[in-house]
Amino acid sequence: MxxxxxxxxxxxxxxxxxxxxxxxxxxxxxxxxxxxxxxxxxxxxxxxxxxxxxxxxxxxxxxxxxxxxxxxxxxxxxxxxxxxxxxxxxxxxxxxxxxxxxxxxxxxxxxxxxxxxxxxxxxxxQRRTLFFGNRQTYSGTVVERLELDSAGEPGSRYTATLAGEAIEGEVWFRSEHQLGVTVDSWGEGLLIIAGTGPSSTDPAGTSMALLSTYGLDDNTYSLLDKRWSQWWAENTSK
CATH class of the missing domain: 3.30.530.20 (START domain)
Structure with a gap:
């Protein structure tokens, strides 16, 4: 396991x-x-x-x-x-x-x-990463908005369109508040959507996206950052 x-x-x-x-x-x-x-x-x-x-x-x-x-x-x-x-x-x-x-x-x-x-x-x-965080949107909501909620069990393959990019890979793990998937086009990178459920300090819950990429050239990495920055700003506010 x-x-x-x-x-x-x-x-x-x-x-x-x-x-x-x-x-x-x-x-x-x-x-x-x-x-x-x-x-x-x-x-x-x-x-x-x-x-x-x-x-x-x-x-x-x-x-x-x-x-x-x-x-x-x-x-x-x-x-x-x-x-x-x-x-x-x-x-x-x-x-x-x-x-x-x-x-x-x-x-x-x-x-x-x-x-x-x-x-x-x-x-x-060597990895290159991107990080996005929000304390007003629950991670489960982010997974739904990325349309990754239909991804299968760990070890299964999936396809999706994330932040305007058609991707595919493997479901890496699941936990109560997190989903991790590999992304073939990021040099077989890793995407983790994580957060915490609603609490007294964060009534709406929290979310973060952590992207690990491998071997991308500077232009491809920059475009990935731009797409995700725009998507995150548009989809993780109340």
Whole structure:
């Protein structure tokens, strides 16, 4: 089973067709982390330094890592694959920070799927990303407006027209608030639509789109950015 699974602990888990050594390197080598954690921005390098290389607790022999912030990674061999588990840190007791706890959990859900994709489909390759976010539109609504709600189960093929582009690929994963699909024309890239459900802080729910592309020339990448920027502005406002 390859989907990220959340439990009440909360606990997130992926199974990846890779080796324990490769999975561990993906948590300890910044060049590899850069290819799956979050998205490219001016703050990414500082974020990686803070989370993975500042005040961390590392056990290389047992392949466990507690990054800055208190979440815990565990890596275990599991037959012909590797199980990577992230156990979320408990609530901090700071009401202002804890209000975003679910957002962080959903973020880790997306990033773990990007980790699985990088290890299984794109080892050693460089990505270029685009990110769009909105705190007034639920991610499920975005999936519907992209007409991806009819996409099948993980592993199945799909076709769609997204932001004016006819695409096809594979359904990568599903979770309660997220959908991930590969996109053949983005160098077999990955699109994740994610968010959180309605809450006291975000009554309408939240949404984000995270696009990972590979091997696109500058013009193609720029046109993709332009199409998605226009679509997002027109379709994620109340």
């Amino acid at each position: 390859s989907d990220v699974q959340a439990t009440d602990t909360p606990r997130l888990e992926i199974r990846v067709t890779t080796t324990v050594d490769a999975a561990w390197r993906a948590l300890r080598d910044k060049d590899v982390i850069r290819q799956w954690h979050a998205w490219q921005s001016g703050e990414l390098e500082a974020e990686l330094d803070s989370i993975y290389f500042t005040d961390v607790v590392e056990d290389a022999e047992n392949h466990t890592l507690v990054p800055n912030g208190g979440d815990r990674f565990e890596i275990h061999e599991d037959g012909d694959s590797v199980r990577i588990t992230l156990v979320r840190a408990p609530l901090s007791g700071d009401a202002e920070w804890d209000a975003y706890y679910d957002d962080v959990t959903e973020g880790w859900t997306s990033f773990l799927q990007q980790l699985r994709f990088a290890l299984e489909r794109k080892p050693g390759e």
